[in-house]
Amino acid sequence: MKKRITLMAVFLYIFLLRMPFVYAEEGGVTGSNTPVGGGGVAWYIPDWVERLMGKIDAMWSTLQDLVSGKLLKDALTNFIIGLVDDALAPLYGVFAKVYLFTPRVAEIAFVKAGWSVFTIVGLVALLFALLILAQQIVRGKKEMSKLLKVFLICFISVFFSLTIINSINVLVNWFTQSTLSSMLKTVAINYQGLSGQEVVKAIVIGTEALTNPTLVSQTAGKVIASTEGGLFSLFIVTLFEVLPLYLVSVLKVFVVMLLALFVSGWITATAFTGKMEILIGFLNLYIRTLIVGYVMALHWGIFVKAQTDYGSGIGLSTSIGITPIYLSCISAILLIIVLFFFWMKPLFKAVTQPLTLGGGEFVEKMGKYGVSASQTINNIGKRLGSEQIQQRGLDMAQKSKKISEYGKRMQESRQYGKRIASALTGGISESIQGVVYQEPDLKLTETGTMTQVMFLPSQHSLQNLPATQIKAQLDAQGFCNTTKIDIDRNDHALMNKAAAKIRSESKYGKDMVWDPVTSSIYVAGDQNTLQGVMTELQATGVKTGNLTLGTMKENVYVSYTSKEIEQIGGETRQGGRIVDDLKANMPVQSRLPLNQEDSATAMKLLELHKTTLPWISQVRNDSSGVWIPSAHMEAAMKILEPLKHQQVVRFDMPSGSNFLGDLESALKADSGLKDVVSVDTKKNAVLVKALKKEDFSKFFTAYKKERTPYWRAANGKIMVILDGVPVDYGSVPPKGMDMGSFEALKQQAIRSSDQGGEAHAQ
Numbered sequence: 001m002k003k004r005i006t007l008m009a010v011f012l013y014i015f016l017l018r019m020p021f022v023y024a025e026e027g028g029v030t031g032s033n034t035p036v037g038g039g040g041v042a043w044y045i046p047d048w049v050e051r052l053m054g055k056i057d058a059m060w061s062t063l064q065d066l067v068s069g070k071l072l073k074d075a076l077t078n079f080i081i082g083l084v085d086d087a088l089a090p091l092y093g094v095f096a097k098v099y100l101f102t103p104r105v106a107e108i109a110f111v112k113a114g115w116s117v118f119t120i121v122g123l124v125a126l127l128f129a130l131l132i133l134a135q136q137i138v139r140g141k142k143e144m145s146k147l148l149k150v151f152l153i154c155f156i157s158v159f160f161s162l163t164i165i166n167s168i169n170v171l172v173n174w175f176t177q178s179t180l181s182s183m184l185k186t187v188a189i190n191y192q193g194l195s196g197q198e199v200v201k202a203i204v205i206g207t208e209a210l211t212n213p214t215l216v217s218q219t220a221g222k223v224i225a226s227t228e229g230g231l232f233s234l235f236i237v238t239l240f241e242v243l244p245l246y247l248v249s250v251l252k253v254f255v256v257m258l259l260a261l262f263v264s265g266w267i268t269a270t271a272f273t274g275k276m277e278i279l280i281g282f283l284n285l286y287i288r289t290l291i292v293g294y295v296m297a298l299h300w301g302i303f304v305k306a307q308t309d310y311g312s313g314i315g316l317s318t319s320i321g322i323t324p325i326y327l328s329c330i331s332a333i334l335l336i337i338v339l340f341f342f343w344m345k346p347l348f349k350a351v352t353q354p355l356t357l358g359g360g361e362f363v364e365k366m367g368k369y370g371v372s373a374s375q376t377i378n379n380i381g382k383r384l385g386s387e388q389i390q391q392r393g394l395d396m397a398q399k400s401k402k403i404s405e406y407g408k409r410m411q412e413s414r415q416y417g418k419r420i421a422s423a424l425t426g427g428i429s430e431s432i433q434g435v436v437y438q439e440p441d442l443k444l445t446e447t448g449t450m451t452q453v454m455f456l457p458s459q460h461s462l463q464n465l466p467a468t469q470i471k472a473q474l475d476a477q478g479f480c481n482t483t484k485i486d487i488d489r490n491d492h493a494l495m496n497k498a499a500a501k502i503r504s505e506s507k508y509g510k511d512m513v514w515d516p517v518t519s520s521i522y523v524a525g526d527q528n529t530l531q532g533v534m535t536e537l538q539a540t541g542v543k544t545g546n547l548t549l550g551t552m553k554e555n556v557y558v559s560y561t562s563k564e565i566e567q568i569g570g571e572t573r574q575g576g577r578i579v580d581d582l583k584a585n586m587p588v589q590s591r592l593p594l595n596q597e598d599s600a601t602a603m604k605l606l607e608l609h610k611t612t613l614p615w616i617s618q619v620r621n622d623s624s625g626v627w628i629p630s631a632h633m634e635a636a637m638k639i640l641e642p643l644k645h646q647q648v649v650r651f652d653m654p655s656g657s658n659f660l661g662d663l664e665s666a667l668k669a670d671s672g673l674k675d676v677v678s679v680d681t682k683k684n685a686v687l688v689k690a691l692k693k694e695d696f697s698k699f700f701t702a703y704k705k706e707r708t709p710y711w712r713a714a715n716g717k718i719m720v721i722l723d724g725v726p727v728d729y730g731s732v733p734p735k736g737m738d739m740g741s742f743e744a745l746k747q748q749a750i751r752s753s754d755q756g757g758e759a760h761a762q
Helices: 002-025 047-068 070-099 109-138 142-184 196-205 213-217 220-225 231-273 276-311 316-320 324-352 359-384 387-411 416-425 429-433 467-476 489-505 527-540 573-585 596-607 614-618 630-639 660-668 690-705 742-754
Strands: 445-453 459-461 480-487 512-515 520-524 544-553 556-559 564-567 589-592 620-622 625-629 645-652 677-680 685-689 708-712 718-722 725-728 736-741
Touching: 070 196, 070 231, 070 276, 109 142, 109 231, 142 231, 142 276, 196 220, 196 231, 196 276, 196 324, 220 231, 231 276, 231 324, 276 316, 276 324, 276 359, 359 387, 359 445, 387 445, 459 573, 467 544, 480 489, 480 527, 480 556, 489 512, 489 527, 520 527, 527 544, 556 573, 564 573, 573 630, 589 630, 596 620, 596 625, 596 630, 625 630, 645 690, 660 677, 660 690, 685 690, 708 742, 725 742, 736 742
Parallel strands: 708 736
Antiparallel strands: 445 645, 459 564, 459 589, 480 520, 480 544, 512 520, 544 556, 556 564, 589 625, 620 625, 645 685, 677 685, 708 718, 718 725
């Protein structure tokens, strides 16, 4: 009992001694007991008592924390943070070296060693092949020169392959550094020198993690746990952002190293097999991997910027009230999904096809995507009424289909040795190899349809006025007498020189205009001027034709004979204004260039409105088209709208064929089709009115039955197919169809033979 009373007395004594200091620390009035130095310790309290009082305060605080649960919470939090930091520690190396940037493969020892082995083997094999090909060329096999160039390019590419890949990686890294510096406005920071912890912490707290010394010294786990959300944020960031992006980074660097390691082997295989799909597959994977690396760095930069702005109370996250930590986790998941389809799926396909890397399938898919895109472009063109956009869509469809077919052929099993043997033996080996040629199965490819404007006003005339009245009215508007002289089209080159000489040396140069489009000279002035120009033309040897009297202003000429209005040298802004003035002040008629059938339809449509529109009585129809008063052209075009826009179908000729010019001549001789089919020799295609599609198909069927397909060889021989064998015909058949290159047919035949079938020439 005495011990208890004594202990209580001691505590009471200490408590009474402690009271004034606590009061002083809380802002109370301090008396004379407070030391002069303001240290808060009375002179009459021994040091051991003060130390005991400090320990008792600590015990009291600990007791309070224990009772409230804070001690247990802090202990658990620190324990979890420690576990996370320990778990993430091995990952920081990857985040530091390859998360934001692509590694320099030439500086990785085992990659360089492995590449050296494949390179030496490849260079020896390519050098051996080069010597054989050079020997064949020396012996007269000139056709092997193209193959020699291919092997030479591959030889050089193998030698410099690792240097090229490493240089590209360095260039991409420089671009990434520039992007991040510009985005985060931190020019002084070298992002390639960041530690793994700094990379992770920056996602959570922004650029402050890279510049604040206090935060730099803290672990990533502690920094994440100290943000809004605490341990929940630590769990979310670790599980849904750090770990997935770590795995992607590891896979990225692994792919880059493998591509660099085996690049020499793939280039060598491309040379010996002739399969371009190997090289295309390699480039496809390599470029996609570089894009993945840049996109990951861009994703990191975007959310570091977002977190920095959020800390300053600005930006999107502040506006919507969602912390960037959670947005970055969501975006990381979405990024992984996108990368799966863009990169991982093609990567898995390449793993299953290590010899070709899925290059052929990639080309085929690109062709199919191109076809889909071309259809969209074509539909947009139809919607906007633009023939040019529709035409580009159809052109794109044609090229995309060829790309898709090329990709399919890449995936076919081929024996490149057969082609080499065929070249070496001049085709003799083909019969031994079982290569069979077959008569072509000619089919036109229907590329698509387009809505075409079938006519627009293309010519203007003053038919309803006599020549004397035309002269009087135009003289008043500033026109002057002009004579049009026709020039023989065979003398264009001579006329160009004569015109240049007359303009520079003759006094008549300012009065003469030479227009190669109409093959005519326009001489303004009286008879003396005309006679002087004629004399100088005869001196140069230029042959002149008909002379037509008329009148001219600027580049607008009106003939007194035909009464047609021309713009010399093409339409100009000034000439257009003059023509518009003529339409406004004179009874000008404009021609719609329609064929006989469409002209009759147009007249019927116009006559339906004859009672309400008196000007329709002035409309006339002749062999050149329908002539309508220019003042009423807008109203006429509305009436003729159903006839103005018509559906046309595009047919592409067989790939490589050159018979379209002959087909065009045959179409012009057919009265039923000459006005409904237009030919585009540059694109090797025809446009047919949709209503005449069946008629054109029947015409082409009859056309090809009457003709003999032939091919031109590189040595100039004309080859035809007889009983499955190519034969030198000697000359072009009287009724032949030029199908293009015989070498292309040979490649197709060998490819078909590899598949166990017969070659159908396309």
